[in-house]
Amino acid sequence: MPTTPSVAKMNPIQKRAVEMGIDLHALPSHVAIIMDGNGRWAKKNGWQRLLGHREGYKVLRGALLDCSEIGIKYLTVYAFSAENWRRPKDEVDGLMKLIEQAAKDELRTMHKNNVRVNVTGRIEELPSGLRAALEDGIETTSENTGIVFTLAVNYGGRAEIVDAVKDLIAAGFDAEEITEDLISAHLYNPHHPEPDLMIRTAGEMRWSNFLIWQGAYCELWVTPDPWPDFSTGHLLEALKTYQNRTRKFGAVVE
Ligand code: FPP
Secondary structure, eight states: OOOOOOGGGSOHHHHHHHHTTOOTTSOOSEEEEEOOOHHHHHHHTTOOHHHHHHHHHHHHHHHHHHHHHHTOSEEEEEEEETTGGGSOHHHHHHHHHHHHHHHHHHHHHHHHTTOEEEEESOGGGSOHHHHHHHHHHHHHTTTOOSOEEEEEEEEOHHHHHHHHHHHHHHTTOOGGGOOHHHHHHTSSSTTSOOOSEEEEOTTOOOOTTSSTTTTTTOEEEEOSSOGGGOOHHHHHHHHHHHHHSOOOTTSOOO
16 A cells, blocks of 8 residues: 655645645546647737747646656647648648647657657648657657656547558457457557546537547546646645546446
């Protein structure tokens, strides 16, 4: 039975969590985030949407550090959905460049912090520069043992299931052999645990095609605040709420 580290050994976010009543041994293993509201945040400030995404990038940097320091093992964030190509070309190009630059600029820090970088989505369809930056991040950090940080880029949950089914057909499976476990084993990251907690900012009560197979039983936590206003306080509130929920996985829990 693991014991809670003594207060002297805790880092500041762990101390703050314990003060709020969060049990550091019952954290979700895998947190997924839908970082919504960058555009609205920018508009409210009279700025272009891309400035909202830039601010969102800064906030993501802090959220990754917080998750890593508190002890979360997997963080997956929705950076660009398979449907986001429908946005104006300027915004799409700007987002591609921003993610590429971020992947390059953050690599050294993430490596130093023992972060293992990973990607989910149809990355073969991304611009070559972005793809190369992501592949470099994955390769460089592949031996790291800290938090697994997965960027969902050109990701769609339905597309992921379609790709899994295509794999199974190509591998020659018969209909009677198809099981849920087999489909799970052919998703993009079959060795990752399923998300336990999904955080969404900017108040929308939607799932938006994010990890729809793996997230079937995850707990949702939604804040009305847009992603650029997301703080350590929001993360801790989400974790506390998560710990107060009873996860039933379809069963009856007395
Ligand atoms: C949704 O807000 C956000 C996105 C589509 C992009 C998320 C990207 C970032 C947080 C920044 C870059 C990420 C990395 C990895 C560097 P929205 O534009 O839909 O906001 P709105 O609903 O208010 O219009």
